[in-house]
Amino acid sequence: MERENVVKSVSRALDIITIVSMKKGGIGVTEIAKQIDINKSSVYRILSTLVQYGYIEQDSETGRYKLGYKFLEVSTKLLDSIDLREEAKPFLLELENETNEVIHLVVYDQGEVVYIEKLEGNETLRMHSKVGKRAPMHCTSVGKAILAHLPSSVVLEILERRGMAMHTEHTITDKDQFLKELIQVKQKGYALDLEENETGITCIAAPIFDHLGKVIAAISISGPTIRMTDERMESLQDRMIEIGKQISARLGYVSRIN
Numbered sequence: 602m603e604r605e606n607v608v609k610s611v612s613r614a615l616d617i618i619t620i621v622s623m624k625k626g627g628i629g630v631t632e633i634a635k636q637i638d639i640n641k642s643s644v645y646r647i648l649s650t651l652v653q654y655g656y657i658e659q660d661s662e663t664g665r666y667k668l669g670y671k672f673l674e675v676s677t678k679l680l681d682s683i684d685l686r687e688e689a690k691p692f693l694l695e696l697e698n699e700t701n702e703v704i705h706l707v708v709y710d711q712g713e714v715v716y717i718e719k720l721e722g723n724e725t726l727r728m729h730s731k732v733g734k735r736a737p738m739h740c741t742s743v744g745k746a747i748l749a750h751l752p753s754s755v756v757l758e759i760l761e762r763r764g765m766a767m768h769t770e771h772t773i774t775d776k777d778q779f780l781k782e783l784i785q786v787k788q789k790g791y792a793l794d795l796e797e798n799e800t801g802i803t804c805i806a807a808p809i810f811d812h813l814g815k816v817i818a819a820i821s822i823s824g825p826t827i828r829m830t831d832e833r834m835e836s837l838q839d840r841m842i843e844i845g846k847q848i849s850a851r852l853g854y855v856s857r858i859n
Contacts, residue, residue, distance in 0.1 A: 613639065614647050618668075621657060627665030685818060686718055688851040689809070692844050693720050693820065700837070702824040705730060705806075707743045709751075709817060712759040714744050717818075729799060730823075736798070739765045739779060740772045742806035743819035745792035746845075749783045750808050750816035756783065771796045790842040792819075793834070796826055803829035805837050807845030812853030820845060 616637050621628055630648065634641045648666055651657035655671035686706065693704045697720040706718035713735045730736065738744025738759060748756050765774045773779045786792040794804040806821035822837060846856065 610647065613637065613643070614651060617644065617647055618651070618656065621666055622668055624667070627660055627663060627667040629665050633666075685809075685852065689718065689818075689820065689848045692848050693718060696720075696820075696822060696840075696844060697722055699840075700822055700824070702822050702828070703730075705743060705804075705821045705823060707736070707747075707819055707821075709738075709747045709819075710735075712738065712763050714738055714741060714747065714819070722824075737763060737766065737768075739763070740768050740794065740797040741821075742792045742794035742804040742823075743821045745783065745786050745794070746806040746808040746819040746821075747816050749786035749792065750810075753780075756780070768798050769796055769800045771800075773797065789838070790845075791838055794821075794823075801826055803834070805829075805834055805841055807841040808849075809845055809852070810849040810854040812855075814854060817852075818848075820848065 617633055620633055620636055630641050630644050633648075634644045637644075648657055648659075652659055652666075652669070655669045657666050658669040659666050685708070689706050693706060696704045701723040703722050704718075704720040705716055707714040707716050709715075714737075716730050716732050716734050716736070719730060719732055736744065738748050748759070751759075760776055760779070765776065765779065766772070767774050773782065790807065792806045794802070794806070796803060798804075802823055803826045804821050804823040806819045808816045809818040809820060811817045820841070822841065849856075
């Protein structure tokens with residue numbers, strides 16, 4: 602019975618923390634008690650304990666309660682411990698199992714993308730990519746997915762510094778045309794590489810965001826153009842966007858709807 606009461610107290614404490622977290626300007630004991638239907642004295646005792654440990658703070662002027670800085674300390678430790686490859690791996694495996702195609706995970710670094718994970722799929726496909734290798738951004742789906750969410754000044758600086766070398770006859774080398782495509786990529790939520798980096802290879806990618814809302818990586822599916830038909834690419838669009846969001850959520854990203 603005592604153990605049940607302890608667990609019940611923990612449950613109530615978590616409920617109170619959730620309620621307090623939703624009130625930016627703070628919240629009083631009476632309002633909390635009404636929301637979780639327990640008496641004010643019980644709410645006060647739980648709040649006092651949470652204040653003692655730094656998880657809740659009380660405003661000395663208004664008497665209202667708000668989240669304490671202890672949560673910031675704990676969340677910072679959690680974020681520091683997050684490993685992108687480890688968090689993304691289950692989702693990469695899902696895509697590999699669903700498509701049997703090559704799956705890439707890349708990060709953005711100094712105007713290029715760096716492959717940090719590659720799953721080969723069950724189909725035979727020869728690609729230049731390998732873990733640790735760098736690739737240009739203007740002709741890869743992962744590069745476009747990232748560029749579309751970077752500030753325009755950064756994009757222009759990258760294009761100026763790195764250039765827009767032609768890798769195949771399909772590579773976009775006109776800056777204005779490329780910038781227009783980036784606008785579409787941002788609107789759609791995914792990017793395509795239509796044989797722009799390697800002849801005969803078509804790719805689709807989605808961006809990945811960190812806890813600060815910054816784009817830091819991208820995930821892609823690559824396959825021979827003969828298999829990556831328009832119909833198949835269309836069927837993969839929503840899935841790629843979903844996977845990108847799921848990985849981002851694992852990194853602490855919270856989507857904001859304007």
